[in-house]
Amino acid sequence: MKTHIFITLLTSLLLTSACVQSPKDQRVVAEGAQPILLSNAFTFTEGPATDKQGNVYFTDQPNNQIIKWTQEDNSFSVFTDSSHRSNGMYFDREGKLISCADLNNQLISINPNGELSILAEGYNGLPLNGPNDLWIDNKGGIYITDPYYQRPWWNHQQMPQDAQCVYYLNPQGTQLTRVADKLQTPNGIIGTPDNTLLYVSDIADGKTYSYQIQADGSLSNRKLLFEKGSDGMTLDQRGNIYITNADGVSVFNKEGQQIDQIPIPEDWTANVTFGGKERNKLFITASKSVYLVDMKVKGAY
Numbered sequence: 001m002k003t004h005i006f007i008t009l010l011t012s013l014l015l016t017s018a019c020v021q022s023p024k025d026q027r028v029v030a031e032g033a034q035p036i037l038l039s040n041a042f043t044f045t046e047g048p049a050t051d052k053q054g055n056v057y058f059t060d061q062p063n064n065q066i067i068k069w070t071q072e073d074n075s076f077s078v079f080t081d082s083s084h085r086s087n088g089m090y091f092d093r094e095g096k097l098i099s100c101a102d103l104n105n106q107l108i109s110i111n112p113n114g115e116l117s118i119l120a121e122g123y124n125g126l127p128l129n130g131p132n133d134l135w136i137d138n139k140g141g142i143y144i145t146d147p148y149y150q151r152p153w154w155n156h157q158q159m160p161q162d163a164q165c166v167y168y169l170n171p172q173g174t175q176l177t178r179v180a181d182k183l184q185t186p187n188g189i190i191g192t193p194d195n196t197l198l199y200v201s202d203i204a205d206g207k208t209y210s211y212q213i214q215a216d217g218s219l220s221n222r223k224l225l226f227e228k229g230s231d232g233m234t235l236d237q238r239g240n241i242y243i244t245n246a247d248g249v250s251v252f253n254k255e256g257q258q259i260d261q262i263p264i265p266e267d268w269t270a271n272v273t274f275g276g277k278e279r280n281k282l283f284i285t286a287s288k289s290v291y292l293v294d295m296k297v298k299g300a301y
Contacts, residue, residue: 232271274299
């Protein structure tokens, strides 16, 4: 849903079936493990976020829902059927679900009772393009990507902002700052637990960059990490970066070398997070489905 670039299932599987030459055997999928289909009962899945218990919340954006997967009994339930067209999501330290909601192009907060509040909705007096994905740093500041993908529920047909950028909402929630602007279409985003690096995918340009995070939340020293774009992103405890696109899930180490590949039998793999009580299961949203893979590593969060 974030991008209109799709290829056929056959082509995707052919691209991802080749063996990845992993430096020093850094491969991360558990021995013999394969993606397990949990459900294909949705329309388009996105935005997985894991709570403190290891349960995963994800969006079914065309149906305006947020779904909860309960790890303990492997069940699904509707958390809300009024998600404001939520896309990328992330839990804050208080257990609130922070969401990029592009019904009205806002960054919103949803408490455990489903009550909603608006955190940000514009920059320089103009609406945001369409907040897409986010990461919350260890100070409580929020980085969001703001590309432009025309939605059928919008009345406007032109991009409100003058560019597609990355923004930072300060921990006090009082100031939204543009922190990266030399991107075609920023999409997937994730930062390191020590608050030193931010990874941003420019999906239209087929590149993923690293930035150094400064004390005030600004970014510096942009470096090209690898030439592959991503819809969603996550990290494991080794610092490996997981990206998603038509190839499934690709895994790169922090030096930018690809170390593993997880083919997913869907047209598009949208996003990924580590779930389960031990954070050792990779939860994958892909087209109408969600999948789970046993891992040798645990998630960074």
